[in-house]
Amino acid sequence: MARLIEPAVSIRVRVRLFAIQRELAGTREVALDLADGADVEAAWTALIVRHPVLAPGRASLRFARNGDYADPTTTLADGDEVAMIPPVSGGSGEAEGPARAGAGAAPTRILELREAPFTTSILAELADALAVPEDGAVVGFLGRTRSTPGTPAPGQEAEAARHAGRSVDSLEYEALDTLALRTLTDIADEIAARFGVDRLAILHRIGEVPLGEPSIAVVAVAPHRGAAFDAARYAIDETKARAPIWKAERFADGHVWIGHQARTGPEEG
Numbered sequence: 001m002a003r004l005i006e007p008a009v010s011i012r013v014r015v016r017l018f019a020i021q022r023e024l025a026g027t028r029e030v031a032l033d034l035a036d037g038a039d040v041e042a043a044w045t046a047l048i049v050r051h052p053v054l055a056p057g058r059a060s061l062r063f064a065r066n067g068d069y070a071d072p073t074t075t076l077a078d079g080d081e082v083a084m085i086p087p088v089s090g091g092s093g094e095a096e097g098p099a100r101a102g103a104g105a106a107p108t109r110i111l112e113l114r115e116a117p118f119t120t121s122i123l124a125e126l127a128d129a130l131a132v133p134e135d136g137a138v139v140g141f142l143g144r145t146r147s148t149p150g151t152p153a154p155g156q157e158a159e160a161a162r163h164a165g166r167s168v169d170s171l172e173y174e175a176l177d178t179l180a181l182r183t184l185t186d187i188a189d190e191i192a193a194r195f196g197v198d199r200l201a202i203l204h205r206i207g208e209v210p211l212g213e214p215s216i217a218v219v220a221v222a223p224h225r226g227a228a229f230d231a232a233r234y235a236i237d238e239t240k241a242r243a244p245i246w247k248a249e250r251f252a253d254g255h256v257w258i259g260h261q262a263r264t265g266p267e268e269g
Contacts, residue, residue, distance in 0.1 A: 011034050011078035021057060024057075039073050039076060068179070069179070070082075083179070085244050087246075110200075113181065118205075137223065145211050153259045163249075170211055171248065
């Protein structure tokens with residue numbers, strides 16, 4: 001009598017692609033069947049079999065599992081979502097809506113991804129929303145779309161060279177909403193622990209941002225100026241380095257993705 005062969009146990013995961021990877025693969029999402037016990041690296045390997053054009057980007061990738069940054073050795077389960085995180089918008093140097101205090105309470109944090117444009121007056125609006133009588137310092141930062149190009153993401157060097165000497169027409173931002181908002185919350189927690197600043201706002205545009213318009217606003221409110229300055233600088237630097245928000249510089253006849261490999265946590269030291 002022939003012996004029955006047990007079928008191999010498998011899991012199905014959903015892989016999400018963003019920015020340059022989405023463009024190269026021609027899709028935002030790929031379903032993969034993997035062996036039981038497979039890890040994130042196995043998902044990447046299976047993805048490359050399906051879309052070999054993505055392989056050169058491995059060195060600059062980070063990964064996320066179900067909305068949290070994850071190591072390549074993280075074990076996957078059936079139904080998991082795996083996000084491949086290409087270089088984010090800044091490096092060093094309305095999705096689910098804003099994270100705010102409860103209804104009827106003065107907010108201590110305003111953390112938001114926003115499609116609607118805002119003007120320079122947003123700094124005063126945020127300061128008025130956050131400040132209490134004990135606060136003697138408000139520090140605001142506004143990032144604007146500029147005409148000069150930035151540093152191209154790995155793999156975009158040739159495309160950047162094609163546009164050398166040209167002015168940027170606009171920026172296009174794309175985000176992994178849930179993880180981006182969670183990252184902003186982590187940054188706000190770190191600011192409270194490091195600098196004692198609890199009243200903070202970080203607003204980041206998504207979608208197209210025309211030349212000269214604000215793309216990010218940061219406001220830190222505190223009793224004393226030193227803490228407010230430190231908090232505002234930390235907020236903008238860490239947002240640019242860690243939040244899964246991707247930026248493309250758009251020209252008249254093409255675009256270039258900008259950025260560096262994401263950091264998954266605060267810089268050491």
